[in-house]
Amino acid sequence: MAETGLSYGIAVLARFDPRLTRATLASIRAFVPQPDRIVLVVPQTREHLFADLPAGNDEGSERITTGDGEMLSAGIGALAPLVDIGIVVPEGVIFDADYFKALRRKVEDFEDRVGAIDLVHQVVKIDAAAEESSAELSLQDRPREPPIVSTMRALLAARSLLGAVFWVRTATLGQIRLAALPDLGEAIAYALALDALRARGRTEVGFTSNARHLRLIPERRSGYDAGYHLYRRLCQVTEAQRAEQALRGAKRLHLAPGAERARLIFTQAVRALASSANRHHATTFLKGALAARRDARNIDRTVQRDLRNMR
Numbered sequence: 646m647a648e649t650g651l652s653y654g655i656a657v658l659a660r661f662d663p664r665l666t667r668a669t670l671a672s673i674r675a676f677v678p679q680p681d682r683i684v685l686v687v688p689q690t691r692e693h694l695f696a697d698l699p700a701g702n703d704e705g706s707e708r709i710t711t712g713d714g715e716m717l718s719a720g721i722g723a724l725a726p727l728v729d730i731g732i733v734v735p736e737g738v739i740f741d742a743d744y745f746k747a748l749r750r751k752v753e754d755f756e757d758r759v760g761a762i763d764l765v766h767q768v769v770k771i772d773a774a775a776e777e778s779s780a781e782l783s784l785q786d787r788p789r790e791p792p793i794v795s796t797m798r799a800l801l802a803a804r805s806l807l808g809a810v811f812w813v814r815t816a817t818l819g820q821i822r823l824a825a826l827p828d829l830g831e832a833i834a835y836a837l838a839l840d841a842l843r844a845r846g847r848t849e850v851g852f853t854s855n856a857r858h859l860r861l862i863p864e865r866r867s868g869y870d871a872g873y874h875l876y877r878r879l880c881q882v883t884e885a886q887r888a889e890q891a892l893r894g895a896k897r898l899h900l901a902p903g904a905e906r907a908r909l910i911f912t913q914a915v916r917a918l919a920s921s922a923n924r925h926h927a928t929t930f931l932k933g934a935l936a937a938r939r940d941a942r943n944i945d946r947t948v949q950r951d952l953r954n955m956r
Contacts, residue, residue, distance in 0.1 A: 656720030872933030
C-alpha cells in the first residue's frame with residue numbers, strides 16, 4: 646500500500662558559486678507541488694559569496710551556516726525534525742519539473758526503500774567567460790547533450806565527479822553519524838551513509854534522467870589539491886573498510902573505493918587528452934591524485950613494516 650501524507654524537505658548545499666546555487670533553487674521552485682521545506686546550507690568560509698541569496702520567499706524556507714565539512718549533517722539535521730523525507734542536492738544540479746513527482750512515486754510506492762543516490766550523468770557545459778558578468782546563468786535554449794555522451798559518462802566516469810542527489814527517510818537515521826563532506830565528491834559521503842543504512846531497509850544507487858549538472862568551463866584553477874584530497878579520501882575509506890572487514894567480515898559497498906580510484910584516474914586522463922579547455926585542470930588534478938596514491942602506498946608499506954617488526 647502506498648504511503649500517504651509524507652512530508653518532504655530539500656537541503657541545497659551552496660558550495661562555491663552563487664549562480665549555480667540560484668539555478669538549483671530556481672529549478673526546485675518549479676516543482677508542483679512544492680516541497681514542505683527548503684534549507685539553504687552555506688559554508689562559513691564562503692558565507693560572503695551567498696550573502697544576498699535567500700533560500701526562498703515563504704515560511705517553509707531556512708538558511709543555515711556551518712563548517713564546510715559539516716554541510717551534509719547540518720542540512721539533514723535541519724530537515725529531520727520537520728519532514729519524513731530529506732533530500733540533499735549540491736549547487737549546480739538543476740531538476741526537470743517532473744523530478745519531484747517521480748521521486749515521490751518511488752518513495753511512496755516502495756515503503757521498504759530507506760534511502761538512495763541519484764547520480765546525474767547529463768551535463769550542461771557553460772562558458773564561464775561569457776557568463777562572467779551575469780548574476781544568474783541563462784539556461785534557456787541550452788540544448789541537451791547527445792544521449793550517447795551521457796550514456797558513456799554513466800558507464801565510465803568516476804561517480805565522485807558526477808552531480809549527485811541523496812534522499813533518505815529521516816526516521817531511519819537513528820544514531821548514524823553522517824560523514825564529513827569533502828570539497829569534491831559528495832557521492833562518497835552519500836554512499837557511506839547508505840552503507841550504514843543498508844541494515845534498516847532497501848538502498849540503491851542509480852542514475853536519473855530528470856536532472857542535469859551545470860559545469861562552468863574552462864576551469865582555470867589548478868586541480869592539484871582537489872585531486873590529492875579526493876584520491877586520499879578514497880584511500881581513507883578503503884583503510885576504514887579493511888579495519889571493519891577484519892572485525893565483521895566483508896560486505897557489499899555502494900561505492901567501491903578501489904574501482905572508484907581507477908575511474909577517477911581514467912576520467913581525468915580522458916579530459917586531459919580530449920578537452921583543450923580543461924586540459925590544465927585535468928592534468929594538475931591527475932598529478933595531485935597520483936601524488937596521493939604514492940603517499941598512500943608509502944604509508945601502507947610503513948605500517949606493514951612496523952607490524953612485521955612487532956612480531
